[in-house]
Amino acid sequence: ERQNRQNIEDSIDRHFQDTMRGGHNKNNPELVKKLVEEAPTTMHWLEGKGLGFWPKVRVIVGGLYPRGHSAEGGGYGYVKVLEKFIKAYPDKVKVFTDTQAVKLIKNEAGKVIGVVGKQDGKTVNFMASKGVIIATGGFGSNVEMRQARNTGVWKEVTLDKNIPCTNNFKASQGDGLKLAEQVGANLINLDDIQLHPGGTPKTGIMSFWPSGRNRIFLTPQGDRFVNEDAARDTLCKAIFKEGGNYWIVSNHVKYPTLDYLSKNLTIGEMINLGQAFSGNTIEELAQKTGMDPKKLRASIDTYNDVVTGKIKEDNLGFKKFTQDDKPMTEGPFYATPMVPAVHHTMGGIQINSAAQVLDKNGQVIPGLFAAGEVTGGVHGSNRVGGNGIADAMVFGRVSGQSALK
Ligand SMILES: Cc1cc2nc3c(=O)[nH]c(=O)nc-3n(C[C@H](O)[C@H](O)[C@H](O)COP(=O)(O)OP(=O)(O)OC[C@H]3O[C@@H](n4cnc5c(N)ncnc54)[C@H](O)[C@@H]3O)c2cc1C
CATH class of the missing domain: 3.90.700.10 (Succinate dehydrogenase/fumarate reductase flavoprotein, catalytic domain)
Structure with a gap:
């Protein structure tokens, strides 16, 4: 509706085409279809939770089209609104901050049933009645990992510590990939690493x-x-x-x-x-x-x-x-x-369009879901600007819905 007001023609199909073209057609079309179909409804869902979006859309760098819907308050705007929402259900949702997930727990039947966490040096086990969702982001700040995986688009550039990262250092170490790999998940396209032209020299x-x-x-x-x-x-x-x-x-x-x-x-x-x-x-x-x-x-x-x-x-x-x-x-x-x-690591845990995690034989790992930058396949070998938050929000929501089924 904002694009209409600005006389910008757009469609679900055009968003699909741009995402595939931007990703050099290395994307999984099934996941892209889910992304573009659910992006508008997910945005409306967020608006329903109280998130405001600016009236004008913009062309995000590398966004290829005027399609970028910016939230009021930037990234923190999303967190603030969703935090307020979950605080309304204190008996249902408990948030543990500064708690690192270190291992997934599987039962004898091969279903993922919990997570081992570390908080202040102590172990905390979280048992899941419905499922476990990995949403731990990418590995852009993990210099060792990105160098070991740099056989793709940047193979001529040494992605060592002299190339800075735009992301939060502690939050983008690729932990979720290690957790998933330990329970047999298939990791795909890890060599598809995105660099963004907007880094401040030295700090990124x-x-x-x-x-x-x-x-x-x-x-x-x-x-x-x-x-x-x-x-x-x-x-x-x-x-x-x-x-x-x-x-x-x-x-x-x-x-x-x-x-x-x-x-x-x-x-x-x-x-x-x-x-x-x-x-x-x-x-x-x-x-x-x-x-x-x-x-x-x-x-x-x-x-x-x-x-x-x-x-x-x-x-x-x-x-x-x-x-x-x-x-x-x-x-x-x-x-x-x-x-x-x-800026972004496009590869990661292989999922299907219900955000279920797949193993190396393409089979669903029961009880395990993943969403956002930790997954692979949505963006191909180059993420289109603006699709990062759309990905996290769409598949975050889809994974929750799937886990509840
Ligand atoms: C500076 C910047 C600007 C951006 N601007 C845009 C934009 O304008 N539009 C857009 O679409 N995208 C943008 N992006 C990309 C977008 O922010 C990401 O694609 C998106 O945040 C990914 O969401 P995520 O939830 O998958 O991962 P993240 O947002 O990285 O969240 C992962 C979370 O998991 C936590 N975590 C990690 N490991 C563990 C563990 N072991 N245990 C417990 N928790 C863990 C981390 O602390 C973090 O809080 C931007 C990114 C950056 C860095």
Whole structure:
């Protein structure tokens, strides 16, 4: 309904096609079908729980289409709303924080019936009457694991500790994969690792917003080098070709004031931390960043020619995507140094469309379900931007429904 209001044509089928194309058709179509069919209903379900979504959809970096529905409060918005919901049922739902799942418990018939947890050095056993759902995320921060598995799209790049990760260090160690493997689950496509172009150098933190519009990607010298609307693997490969780091350049259209929030820091805070530079003119920005002023001006001019309709498309294939694409004509101009960072691990536990975990013979492991980044097959070899949360929410819900059957 939001897309209709913005005159953006979309359909379940188009979302399916984009997800398959983005994943280089390595996705499991059965899982993709479930994802795209359930994404709108799951969003409505979340709205019913009190989660607000912004009225305008946006093109998420690597999202390939204006389809990104952003929740109010970002990631925490989801947690806050779902936490409030489960708190209404204290006799039914108990939450144990800082408790690490370390082993799954199987009975003699081969059914998964519980989880062994560790809390403050003590063992806590959780017995399940209906089923166990693994939803422990990916292994992006586990340097050893990602190096051992890096035989896919990034095999030419050493994914060692010099390549940062956008994710929470402790939460993305791949624990769930180890738990599942111990009970015979089939792990698939672990070499499909996604890098995101929006990492802060050294830390990988996504404090700057490479998504949205009105920004261009430039080489350290100030040349445009890639269509910013390309898929994430294409973007990161182009960045590595240019030496591994690049600038995102924008102006006051994107950041109207210094206290404008750019993801989790304001643009003013970013400047104070040395994570962004500003210049009232193109020449001043070039001087502060070491870019060649002529190249920087030429790059901004080409972008402006496309968004003002002077040319239909530039030589990189960049086109005006939405009415929100505006020219950058006046300062202040901003530049942020960025690097590719490990962001998502597309491979994982093999599931069917009911989120049941499969073993190496394709048989269901009774009592065991999995959802979200810990699973494999939904995203193929490249996750389309915006499909990460959709995946976690859709299959999170599906796994709960399946376990209750
Ligand atoms: C900075 C950033 C921005 C993003 N922006 C977007 C976006 O705009 N749109 C989008 O669609 N996607 C986005 N994503 C991707 C999206 O957040 C992930 O795809 C999604 O969070 C995966 O959900 P999940 O529940 O499977 O795993 P997670 O969100 O990683 O949650 C896994 C949880 O399991 C816990 N855990 C791990 N191991 C254990 C264990 N042994 N015992 C107990 N608990 C354990 C972790 O602590 C964590 O809380 C973004 C990701 C990052 C890092």
